[in-house]
Amino acid sequence: MSTSDEPPTSTACIPFSIDTATILENRNLDALIASLDAANFTSHTKFESMPGVIKTFLGSLDENKFLIANPGEDWQATDVVLGKRLPNRRLLYLGVGQDIALLAYYKGGIGKSERILIFRFTERCVIDFWCGGVLTNLKTKEQIVEYLKGNKNKHWGLNTNVIYI
Numbered sequence: 001m002s003t004s005d006e007p008p009t010s011t012a013c014i015p016f017s018i019d020t021a022t023i024l025e026n027r028n029l030d031a032l033i034a035s036l037d038a039a040n041f042t043s044h045t046k047f048e049s050m051p052g053v054i055k056t057f058l059g060s061l062d063e064n065k066f067l068i069a070n071p072g073e074d075w076q077a078t079d080v081v082l083g084k085r086l087p088n089r090r091l092l093y094l095g096v097g098q099d100i101a102l103l104a105y106y107k108g109g110i111g112k113s114e115r116i117l118i119f120r121f122t123e124r125c126v127i128d129f130w131c132g133g134v135l136t137n138l139k140t141k142e143q144i145v146e147y148l149k150g151n152k153n154k155h156w157g158l159n160t161n162v163i164y165i
Contacts, residue, residue, distance in 0.1 A: 024163065033149060101119045
C-alpha cells in the first residue's frame with residue numbers, strides 16, 4: 001500500500017538544472033573526460049539513436065525543439081533562409097555509452113561552428129552536462145577527447161562567456 005508519506009523511489013528524477021559557471025569554467029569537464037575515456041561507445045549516424053531522456057532534455061533547452069539534420073541531409077548552414085525552414089544543426093558524431101553520451105554537430109547561423117555536448121544520464125534523468133565550441137572538424141570520440149584535453153584550460157578555448165547550443 002502506498003501513502004503520500006513514503007519517500008520518493010530511487011527512480012524519481014529531479015530535473016537537471018544547468019550551472020552556467022560550472023560549464024563556462026570547465027569545473028565538471030575533467031570528470032566527464034575521464035568517463036569518456038573509460039566508456040565503451042556505440043557510434044551512431046542518426047540523431048534518432050540518442051536516448052530519449054537526452055532528447056527530452058535538449059528539447060527543454062531550445063524553444064523551437066532541438067532540430068538536427070543527420071549526415072547527408074539538408075540543413076541551414078547560414079543565417080540566410082530561402083524557402084523551407086531547415087534544421088540549423090547537422091550531426092557530426094553521436095556516441096552513446098551505458099551512462100554517458102557524446103554529441104558533436106555543426107551549428108549554422110552567422111558563421112558555422114562545431115558544438116560538443118557531453119551528457120551523463122540514467123534511464124530517466126540527465127545528471128551532468130557540459131557543452132563547448134570548437135572551430136575544427138572533430139568526427140570521432142578519440143579526436144574530440146584529445147581536443148578537449150588539449151584545450152580545456154585555454155582562455156576562451158572551449159567556451160566564451162555564454163552557453164550556446
